[in-house]
Amino acid sequence: MLSMGSAASGLAVTFIVWFWFSPRHTDVGYEPLQPIAYSHKLHAGQLGLDCRYCHRLVEEGPHATVPDADTCMGCHKQVKTDSRLLPLLRANYGDGKGDNPPIPWVKVHMLPDYAYFSHAVHVRANVGCASCHGRVDQMEVVRQVEPLSMGWCLDCHRNAAPHIRPAGVKVTQMDWQPTDTSIATAEMRLNANELNPPTQCSACHR
Ligand code: HEC
Numbered sequence: 001m002l003s004m005g006s007a008a009s010g011l012a013v014t015f016i017v018w019f020w021f022s023p024r025h026t027d028v029g030y031e032p033l034q035p036i037a038y039s040h041k042l043h044a045g046q047l048g049l050d051c052r053y054c055h056r057l058v059e060e061g062p063h064a065t066v067p068d069a070d071t072c073m074g075c076h077k078q079v080k081t082d083s084r085l086l087p088l089l090r091a092n093y094g095d096g097k098g099d100n101p102p103i104p105w106v107k108v109h110m111l112p113d114y115a116y117f118s119h120a121v122h123v124r125a126n127v128g129c130a131s132c133h134g135r136v137d138q139m140e141v142v143r144q145v146e147p148l149s150m151g152w153c154l155d156c157h158r159n160a161a162p163h164i165r166p167a168g169v170k171v172t173q174m175d176w177q178p179t180d181t182s183i184a185t186a187e188m189r190l191n192a193n194e195l196n197p198p199t200q201c202s203a204c205h206r
């Protein structure tokens with residue numbers, strides 16, 4: 001027998017599906033102005049710096065972390081020391097006291113607190129940065145290219161194989177494309193429950 005309760009929650013789910021899966025409720029294209037005109041296109045693209053040189057905790061923890069001024073000054077003590085774009089960087093660097101305020105970078109990607117996300121599990125499953133952030137190595141200013149909506153998370157969790165890279169392909173290789181073989185291998189690993197992208201509510205709403 002179908003109770004009123006389950007009929008009502010069925011309605012609620014329909015509403016959620018309709019509302020949250022619709023692309024209006026997203027920040028695709030969000031591209032805030034940053035306090036320093038730092039370019040990923042130059043540093044990650046042309047100079048070829050590995051993403052993890054600056055986003056150090058992306059493999060180990062929930063957050064990828066944004067670098068402090070010391071990371072930048074490793075080079076900028078020598079490079080472009082006279083740049084008019086860099087005074088804020090110098091002001092935040094190295095008086096030895098370690099109590100300088102962090103550079104006020106503006107956060108681009110942001111999930112609400114009630115949704116749980118961890119970089120580490122995704123990076124260890126060898127899902128590339130580009131699957132979720134696009135071609136950051138070609139961006140002058142970082143821009144959100146995916147909706148980060150619940151529907152978006154679930155789309156991949158239900159069909160993750162094209163995003164799972166074979167061993168040996170780095171998550172930071174930005175131009176990687178799936179092949180028939182990589183998809184077939186990933187599907188085998190998913191079917192064997194070696195990898196388990198969850199779809200139950202409690203995995204992301206804890
Ligand atoms: C499965 C999707 C996914 C993958 C893969 C992914 N990210 Fe993210 N990233 C996100 C989401 C979602 C957020 C927002 C997290 C939040 O607000 O809690 C985010 C946020 C960030 C941030 C902002 C700081 C933070 O942690 O909130 C940085 C920097 C970042 N990602 C870098 C990377 C890098 C570098 C890689 C590859 C090594 C990567 N991401 C791979 C989805 C992903």
Ligand code: HEC
Pocket residue numbers: 036037038039042043047049054067071072073074075076079080083084085086089
């Ligand atoms: C591995 C060395 C290296 C690191 C680390 C590095 N940069 Fe650079 N940066 C360079 C080089 C090389 C250039 C280009 C210099 C040129 O145009 O001749 C540059 C250029 C710049 C410019 C443009 C300066 C101008 O006047 O045109 C800015 C701004 C900048 N970097 C900011 C940063 C910030 C912020 C960080 C840390 C998040 C950082 N850089 C980390 C090497 C580095």
Ligand code: HEC
Pocket residue numbers: 034038040043044049050051052053054055066067105106107108109110129130133136137141142172174
């Ligand atoms: C030299 C340091 C450096 C390198 C290398 C670097 N980043 Fe970043 N990244 C930054 C800084 C600084 C910010 C914050 C300012 C901004 O958004 O431009 C940032 C911001 C981001 C953000 C947005 C974070 C947010 O607030 O949501 C993403 C995503 C990201 N980086 C991904 C990457 C990826 C992918 C790579 C490798 C292709 C990479 N980064 C390489 C320094 C770096």
Ligand code: HEC
Pocket residue numbers: 111115116117118121122124125127131132148149152153154156157160163164194195196197198203204
């Ligand atoms: C591009 C594909 C992709 C996207 C997009 C994606 N995921 Fe995942 N996610 C995966 C894969 C693959 C796994 C399985 C990892 C494993 O089993 O080792 C996973 C696993 C997880 C887990 C399980 C973690 C654990 O501790 O077992 C959570 C939670 C999760 N994802 C949350 C999210 C959220 C929240 C979003 C959206 C903001 C998201 N994912 C977007 C591919 C993705």
Ligand code: HEC
Pocket residue numbers: 016020025111112115148149150153154157198199200201202203204205
């Ligand atoms: C793979 C991760 C994931 C799973 C599984 C998941 N959600 Fe979500 N959910 C999210 C994310 C991420 C958001 C935030 C989306 C946004 O900001 O647009 C969200 C948002 C929501 C919201 C909107 C909250 C509000 O403030 O209005 C509700 C309600 C919700 N989820 C319920 C559910 C229910 C019920 C289930 C199980 C049927 C479920 N979710 C399964 C990731 C997930």
